Amino acid sequence: MDRYAPISEDALFEYTNTTFGRVLNCVLYQTRGYAFIEFDRITDANRAIASKCQKINGSPLEYCPRHDTTNIVQAIPLTRLVHIGNFAHQDQDRLRRYFPNLQNFSLHQNCYGQMYILGTFDINEIAQLLLKRAYCFNGRVLNVFVDNDDQLTECDNFLLVRRVPYRLNDYNLLEYFSQFGRILNCYRYGQTDAYRVQYRDKSSLEKVLRINRIHVIKSVQIQIENEQN
Numbered sequence: 001m002d003r004y005a006p007i008s009e010d011a012l013f014e015y016t017n018t019t020f021g022r023v024l025n026c027v028l029y030q031t032r033g034y035a036f037i038e039f040d041r042i043t044d045a046n047r048a049i050a051s052k053c054q055k056i057n058g059s060p061l062e063y064c065p066r067h068d069t070t071n072i073v074q075a076i077p078l079t080r081l082v083h084i085g086n087f088a089h090q091d092q093d094r095l096r097r098y099f100p101n102l103q104n105f106s107l108h109q110n111c112y113g114q115m116y117i118l119g120t121f122d123i124n125e126i127a128q129l130l131l132k133r134a135y136c137f138n139g140r141v142l143n144v145f146v147d148n149d150d151q152l153t154e155c156d157n158f159l160l161v162r163r164v165p166y167r168l169n170d171y172n173l174l175e176y177f178s179q180f181g182r183i184l185n186c187y188r189y190g191q192t193d194a195y196r197v198q199y200r201d202k203s204s205l206e207k208v209l210r211i212n213r214i215h216v217i218k219s220v221q222i223q224i225e226n227e228q229n
Contacts, residue, residue, distance in 0.1 A: 007056045009035070015056050020048040025123055037063075082129070085143040086170070086187045087115040098135055098142065101125050141170040143185045157205045158227040161195040164188070168217060173197060176217045180208040196227065 009028035016037055017023040021044025028035040039045040048063040055061070084099075087107075095102060095117075105119030121129060135142040161173065174186045177197050181204020186197050199205045208224065215222050 007059055007061070011056055012037075012061075016048065019054075020044045020051070027123060082119050082121050082126070083116060083143075083145040084119065085116040085145070085185070086140055087117055087142065088140070089115065091142075099129075101129075136171050136174075141174050141186045143187070145184070157199040157202050159197040159199065159205055159208060160189075160225050160227040161197055162193065162223040162225070164193050164195050164222055165220060168220060168222075170195075172217055176215070177208065180204050180211075 007028070009026060012028055012035055013023055013026040016026065020039070022040040023037055024040055025038040026035060037045075037048075039048070045065075049065055051063060053060070054063070084105075089107075091098075092107070095105070099119070099121075101121055103120045103122070105117045107115065107117050129144065135144065159177070161177075164173070170186050170188070173195055174183055174197075177183060177186070180199075182200040184198050184200050186195065188195055199208075205226065209226055213224055215224060
């Protein structure tokens with residue numbers, strides 16, 4: 001496959017699934033010019049391998065057996081990069097307890113001074129990993145995202161929560177604001193009395209803003225507003 005060909009992962013999945021049979025996994029490495037595809041049935045995989053002159057958007061491609069290294073680079077495990085945010089240095093020793101299937105990771109720091117890790121998981125474990133979020137430890141929420149999870153950006157659907165005392169923690173806010181919709185992210189804004197709460201969808205954000213701008217959590221009055229881009 002030409003590394004500069006206009007073939008997306010979705011297009012490759014749809015074409016292969018329609019032409020040859022049910023596809024379970026499709027991971028495209030665009031800059032390397034190849035993809036890994038896992039079929040439900042071995043007979044469908046063999047039909048794809050035996051096929052000739054396949055094209056997507058006018059770009060030719062060839063299906064090869066994974067163990068055939070004459071046409072593709074050395075086979076690598078099917079993995080997906082995962083972002084785990086709101087991380088702390090003391091969590092490193094317990095990472096395997098949180099995420100026993102974490103294969104490897106590196107530690108980073110964002111522009112707000114907050115720690116996060118980038119790690120790899122087997123692609124078949126990703127759906128189960130996301131269904132279990134959020135992971136909580138010592139009152140903090142470890143925010144988990146796949147590299148292309150929901151195609152979120154830094155400023156999507158954020159609720160700004162002000163006047164939050166330190167006796168309220170991440171989990172207190174997560175528990176309260178989850179009643180208005182699914183929360184993907186929840187953390188204190190640096191060393192201030194403000195929190196950022198990120199909803200999965202805009203309708204949940206609008207719902208909580210319509211109800212009231214003053215909310216009470218554990219007898220503490222807090223103030224909310226939409227965090228504008």
